[in-house]
Amino acid sequence: MSSRMRSAPAVTSARWGVVPYVTAWSSEEAPPYNVVVRGGRIGYADETQYDRDSVGVLWARMGISPRVGRPQFKNVHYLRQRLAMRxxxxxxxxxxxxDDGVWVLSAQEYENGEGPWPAPVxxxxxxxxxxxxxxxxxxCPHLRGGHVVLRASRFRPAAVSGMLYEPTPVGLRAVGRETVAxxxxxVRWLRATQLHMRLEEYTVLEPGSSA
Ligand SMILES: [Zn+2]
Structure with missing residues (x-):
């Protein structure tokens, strides 16, 4: 799978313009799944080794066929987002x-950080x-209201977001979309769709203006 993922960089075409690596395509549909409780956590009834990441988080399933169909600019591919982070x-x-990588946050994301600059985000x-x-x-539509460019010297994967479930006497209940450390x-009750990085030490390269 990894060689296939590496061969799916951004696509530039007359038809779509630039399609980012992490963008989902219409052919990449979610296969059917059945969430069950097993060993004090959620899992899939037909779970395989590919359904969890290296720290044991259960991930939502999504087909892998970049460049097939139409790009879904509003949707991120779960696996490519996770690979891009890791x-x-x-x-x-x-x-x-x-070491050249930078992090671009929308002004709103930056303001919603853990405190005033330079608090972790x-x-x-x-x-x-x-x-x-x-x-x-x-x-990126979410950056059009202004953005901030950061270079981080210390950061770590810190949270996942996705569908949170809770066990009830009558079975599992989907609580809703949550972000969990x-x-x-x-985290044992979350079916993840995105990995979040905590930027703990960084410098601001470019306080943004609208692009
Ligand atoms: Zn690039």
């Missing part, structure tokens, strides 16, 4: 960012290579 791949072109937006920052600010006991 491996620090640029969310637009899919290349490895290395939690983001579900994977990094960007320097060459894709301007393009991203132009393409990876060290919370509730």
């Amino acid at each position: 491996k620090l791949l640029c969310q637009v072109c899919g290349t490895r960012c290395g 939690l983001t579900a937006q994977p990094p960007l290579c320097p060459g894709c920052v301007e393009r991203s600010a132009r393409l 990876l060290d919370s006991p509730w």
Whole structure:
């Protein structure tokens, strides 16, 4: 799978314009699933080793067929978002960012951080290579109201968001979409769709204006 994922960078076409690496395509549908309780946590009735990540979080299933069908610009592909976070791949072109990667937050995300600057901020937006920052600010609807470019020196995967379930006497109940810390006991009851990075030390490169 990894070689296939690496071969799916941003697509630029006359038809779609730039399609970011993390964007979901219409062919990448969610297969049917059945959530059950097993061993004090949720799982799939027909679970396989690919349904959990390296820290044991259960992930929502999604087909993998980038470039097939239509790009769903409002939807992020769960696995590519997670890979981009874990491996620090640029969310637009899919290349490895290395130490050059930056983090672009909407002004609202930044203001919703844990306190005034330079308090840690939690983001579900994977990094960007320097060459894709301007393009991203132009393409992403959530950045149009202003954005902030950060270079982080210390950061870690800290939370996942997705559908939270709770056990009840009559079975599992879907509570709703929640963001849960990876060290919370509730992470055992979440079917994740996005991984969040906590930027703990960073410098602000560019307080943003509307692109
Ligand atoms: Zn890039």
